[in-house]
Amino acid sequence: xxxxxxxxxxxxxxxxxxxxxxxxxxxxxxxxxxxxxxxxxxxxxxxxxxxxxxxxxxxxxxxxxxxxxxxxxxxxxxxxxxxxxxxxxxxxxxxxxxxxxxxxxxxxxxxxxxxxxxxxxxxxxxxxxxxxxxxxxxxxxxxx
Numbered sequence: 001x002x003x004x005x006x007x008x009x010x011x012x013x014x015x016x017x018x019x020x021x022x023x024x025x026x027x028x029x030x031x032x033x034x035x036x037x038x039x040x041x042x043x044x045x046x047x048x049x050x051x052x053x054x055x056x057x058x059x060x061x062x063x064x065x066x067x068x069x070x071x072x073x074x075x076x077x078x079x080x081x082x083x084x085x086x087x088x089x090x091x092x093x094x095x096x097x098x099x100x101x102x103x104x105x106x107x108x109x110x111x112x113x114x115x116x117x118x119x120x121x122x123x124x125x126x127x128x129x130x131x132x133x134x135x136x137x138x139x140x141x142x143x144x
Contacts, residue, residue, distance in 0.1 A: 010037050011079045013067050016044070029083045033090045037065060037082075044068075046082035052093045062086055 009015050010027060019025055019039050026036035026049060034049040036059070044065040051057050062085045063077040071078045077085065 010035075016065065016067055030087055030090065033086060035062075035079075035083050035086045039067075046077055046086075048086035048089050050090050050093065058093060060089055062089065 009019065010025060016037065016039060019037075021039045021041060024036055024038050026034045029035045032050055036047045036049055038045050038047065044067045046062040046065055047059050048062055049057070049059050062082050063075050065082075066076050066078045069076045071081060073081055
């Protein structure tokens, strides 16, 4: 079984009581995953911090810290339960968003744009006129 990373400042109620209020405290619990704790004036919450498969940074709230209430494993969590739940949320976020497909390059040409805007008849006229001017220029004749 893999060893659990330790964070002595967040593991116990007593250690969390010593942390300054109103600030975010976090520790890394996996590759690309951090478990955070915020000691607010009223509530104390656990949150995860990671970048999902779409490249967007996420900070979902995982639950309430067990600073005042006894842990129940669902809403009120201790450090180790919060770390386990953070890993679960992270795994779900990576599988929920598939890799984005690369955007198709914009391959519109001038001829395509003229065809869409004016229709094929004007495009044919414009191409014919250009060809006539090119042929006249290469033969040395003047075209008006």
